[in-house]
Every structure is written in C-alpha cells, then in structure tokens.
Amino acid sequence: MKNGQRFSILTSLIAALFILSMFSVAAVAQNPNGKEKSANQKPQMNVNPASFGNTAQLFDNAKTQFENALKQFNAKKDAASKQDLILKTQDYLEKAIDRIVLQLDVVKSRIENPGSQGVIPFNVSNNIDAHVAELEQLRTKVQQDNTTSELSADNIGLKKIYANISLENRYDYEILLDNRINTFISKSDNVTARLDAAIQNLNNKSKDTSALVAIRANFTNLMQEAKADQQNTDTLLSTHAGFAASGMVINNTDAKAFLKQVDDSQRGTIKILKDAARQLQEFVGDYRRLSGGNAVTGQPNNQVNERNRRTLVMGTGTLIANGSGRAVIEGNVTITLSGINDVLLASHNSAVTTDGGTNQTLGNGQVQYQGFNSATISGDNIRIAISGNNINLTATGTSAAVLNGNGTYSVENNFSVNGQWKKGG
Incomplete structure (x- = not known):
C-alpha cells in the first residue's frame, strides 16, 4: 500500500473523530481535533x-x-x-x-x-x-x-x-505515519469518555441506549486490537534492518524486506482504525435518531438555524456543494470553486491557481487568498478552508469535508453523509 493511500484512510478517521464534536453540548462540548489542527500547521513549501x-x-x-x-x-x-x-x-x-x-x-x-x-x-x-x-x-x-x-x-x-x-x-x-497512528490511538480513551457522556445523556432522558452501548464496546475492542498491532509496528521500527542509525541504506535487500514487514503491520492497524471510524459514524447516526435532534445543537430538526447547518461528507469520488458559509476539506483531492467575497486558506502543500486577487503567507504556514472569482486547488494530504457567499465547489478524490452554513450538495461514487444540508440533483 502506498503512503498516500494510508494517509487518505486516516483522513476518514480524523473526520470520524471530528463527528463527535457535532453532538449536543450536553453530550460532547469539545472538538477533539481542534488542538491538533493548530499544532500541526505547516510552513510554506519552498518548491514552487x-x-x-x-x-x-x-x-x-x-x-x-x-x-x-x-x-x-x-x-x-x-x-x-x-x-x-x-x-x-x-x-x-x-x-x-x-x-x-x-x-x-x-x-x-x-x-x-x-x-x-x-x-x-x-x-x-x-x-x-x-x-x-x-x-x-x-x-x-x-x-x-x-x-x-x-x-x-x-x-x-x-x-x-x-x-x-x-x-x-x-x-x-x-x-511519520507510525507517529500519526500512535497519536490517534492515544485519543481513544478520551473518545470513549465522550461516548459514555453521550450515552448517559440519553439515559437521563429514559432512552433505550443498548445499541449505543454495544457500539461503544465494539469501538473499545477495536482500539485495544489496534494498540496491540501498533506495538508490533513499534518493535519492528526499532530494529531498522537494512538501515544505519543515520537512516541511510546499508543493505538494499534487508531494507526492502524490513519495509515490507512494517508496511504489512501498518496496513493491518489502519484497517482496524478504519473499522473503528465506522463504529463512530454508526454511533452518531443512532445518537441523532434517539435524541430526536441534530448533532450540532440538540434542537429538533425543524428548528435548525438556517445559517448554522453543518454536514460531514467522507469518501472517494466527487462532491458538489453550493451554498453560503464555510467549507473545510482535507485529503487527496482536486477542488474547483467560485463564489462571492471568498476567502481561501490553503495548506502549504496545496497547488493553487486563481484568476486574480492577492495571496499572503500567514504565520502558521497557511496561504490566504482573497479577491478572486474562481480557483483550482489540488494535492495529497492537503487542507483548505473556504468562506464566502454563493460558493460553488467541486471536489474530486478521497477526502473528508465539513460544510457549515446553508446550501445543497450532491455526491458521486462512495460517500457517507451526516448533517443538515439538503441533497441536490
């Protein structure tokens, strides 16, 4: 498996963890990814x-x-x-x-x-x-x-x-991937605590939470399995067969065999993490059904603020979205967009083309684009945030997208969708 494929799978896990922040405030009050996003901003890439x-x-x-x-x-x-x-x-x-x-x-x-x-x-x-x-x-x-x-x-x-x-x-x-996997695994206890809080919130309302309890148990078991698999990867990496302590190859044959072992081990761990992400998605769906409200505010669905609708879209294929507000997209993806008074923030590794306007490199390494009418963004493991009115965007690839505001969407191929934006034609 290529490194890009592994990171695209982990993107789905990031999004699944982010889903927990869409619960009612009584159940989950903190965005599990907010701190990490701030810490991991990257500097401007030196290559044009x-x-x-x-x-x-x-x-x-x-x-x-x-x-x-x-x-x-x-x-x-x-x-x-x-x-x-x-x-x-x-x-x-x-x-x-x-x-x-x-x-x-x-x-x-x-x-x-x-x-x-x-x-x-x-x-x-x-x-x-x-x-x-x-x-x-x-x-x-x-x-x-x-x-x-x-x-x-x-x-x-x-x-x-x-x-x-x-x-x-x-x-x-x-x-680097090993470190990223360890980071996500280390979050599992915190995520489990949030699942427990959500279950307790429904118990207080005399709801039947047996299905949620079962999903929570499945998630916990999967994370324990992931921890065991990851320990095997950590042990393998400590041997660095075929490589000197400096990280340079000293035996080509041994290095190939060593990397295949690590690759196979990480492949297994990532598969488990992907299964755990599916459990979180299932938990969110059941929670929303039982609470009779939306995953953002806990209000009944017919009382959602039109300006604060939120929808999470994850998968591989093409996403088309039209609306006003803010969209955040991460993954291996190509995005075309247009809008009115748009402000685009793009990660350092994004290839960006606009039809005009200005750009500025920010202190966190992101590049801010303004004053354009249309733009194209592409790359692997990129992150973009677009804010404005009458935004029209098309994203093709493997990605996770969070749409905030009010609008419609349509998807082609394999996507999962949770939220309040209306499905268009």
Whole structure:
C-alpha cells in the first residue's frame, strides 16, 4: 500500500473523530481535533508547485528524444546516429537527475515542517543533502562522458542512487505515519469518555441506549486490537534492518524486506482504525435518531438555524456543494470553486491557481487568498478552508469535508453523509 493511500484512510478517521464534536453540548462540548489542527500547521513549501509540471515535462521530452535516438541508432548503426544517441542520453540522464533533485527538495520541505520535528530520530535533511551532492557529482560525470559504455555505467549508477533514495523516503514516511497512528490511538480513551457522556445523556432522558452501548464496546475492542498491532509496528521500527542509525541504506535487500514487514503491520492497524471510524459514524447516526435532534445543537430538526447547518461528507469520488458559509476539506483531492467575497486558506502543500486577487503567507504556514472569482486547488494530504457567499465547489478524490452554513450538495461514487444540508440533483 502506498503512503498516500494510508494517509487518505486516516483522513476518514480524523473526520470520524471530528463527528463527535457535532453532538449536543450536553453530550460532547469539545472538538477533539481542534488542538491538533493548530499544532500541526505547516510552513510554506519552498518548491514552487509550477516547477513540478515543468520538470516532469522536460524529463518526458528528453525520454522521448532518447528513445527515438536509440531507434535510429539501432536502425542505422552509423557514426552520426551514434553521436546523436550519446547527446540524447546525456540530456535524458541530466533531466532525470533534475527530477530526482526536485523530489528531494519536496521531501526535505515536508520533513522540516514543525509537525515532523522530533519525530524521526535522525537528520533526514543531512541525508537528502548528501544524496543531492552525490547526484551533482554524477551529473558532472555524465557531462564529461562521451561513450555509450560510460553513459550506460552512469545510468546504472543513477538507478542505484534512486533505489536507495526511494527506500529511505519510504522509511522516513513509515516513521511519520507510525507517529500519526500512535497519536490517534492515544485519543481513544478520551473518545470513549465522550461516548459514555453521550450515552448517559440519553439515559437521563429514559432512552433505550443498548445499541449505543454495544457500539461503544465494539469501538473499545477495536482500539485495544489496534494498540496491540501498533506495538508490533513499534518493535519492528526499532530494529531498522537494512538501515544505519543515520537512516541511510546499508543493505538494499534487508531494507526492502524490513519495509515490507512494517508496511504489512501498518496496513493491518489502519484497517482496524478504519473499522473503528465506522463504529463512530454508526454511533452518531443512532445518537441523532434517539435524541430526536441534530448533532450540532440538540434542537429538533425543524428548528435548525438556517445559517448554522453543518454536514460531514467522507469518501472517494466527487462532491458538489453550493451554498453560503464555510467549507473545510482535507485529503487527496482536486477542488474547483467560485463564489462571492471568498476567502481561501490553503495548506502549504496545496497547488493553487486563481484568476486574480492577492495571496499572503500567514504565520502558521497557511496561504490566504482573497479577491478572486474562481480557483483550482489540488494535492495529497492537503487542507483548505473556504468562506464566502454563493460558493460553488467541486471536489474530486478521497477526502473528508465539513460544510457549515446553508446550501445543497450532491455526491458521486462512495460517500457517507451526516448533517443538515439538503441533497441536490
């Protein structure tokens, strides 16, 4: 399983925990995620998102030209086609180096954000700097080499460097993901206490809470199982087979086997956490039915303030929402939006394009956009918040969205929805 897939699953768990804050104040008075969101804001990424596309396009062009030159050489076998192949090979290898260096810049930017500080027990930035220096040395060699055999050896060397970089990046993200899983597991006791408070609130109203008690027991059992699985992952990570204490690869074969073990262990834990999230969603649905009110204020459904409706949407596919108020979306997603007097806050790793207006990097690392009529936002593990009137947004991908205010929505493919916004056509 790819790291992006794991984080998208954890997004559903974040949203399920957030659901608890939608209970009546008598049952749950605190947003379980509020503090964490503040603590985990990230600084502005140092890499211009536009450079990703440019570098990738240059690499693709160089690859195509190399492949064409190789075909010509195989067909003609003359001096001219051989020289052209050498030039195209040099360019292809240099563009590949450019692309890898840019990827390392992105990794370094993410690793150096405050939310990751102190989590990884070695200096990832130093490792990345060492690899960049290694790649630049190889670039110099590629520029100087002028035979097919020399360039073939350079290609083998580049593949070896990239293989080690890929393994080390996986290792770094396994550690970050392990920390994130531990953080969520540590919240389980607090969540259980909130479930108990909600059950007691209904008991005080002489409601039959047997179904909620059963769901609460299932949730507790799942979290105990997750804790046991996570202990296995923590033990595995402490061995770091195939890696030096510095986090760099010392044995490629051992490193691959080690990462597969960690990956399999984390996959099992995340599956359990996803099941626990479903239990929380089921709890919310039953609680709302028994309380005869909405999950925000506890008022009867026909007394919901039109300006303060709230709806939670989670899943994979396309969400279309139209209304006035505020929308918060997290996940691996592409969003297009338009509105009146919109204010957009986007996490540092979001690729944002607007048709005008201004932008400002805030102290917490987010970027604020104003004065635009339309915008497109995309990325993995991004978070955006949009406020305004007559907002029209379309979000495609795997995400969790909280819609506040008044409006309508529609979904395509696999989504779960809880809240008071009306379903549109």
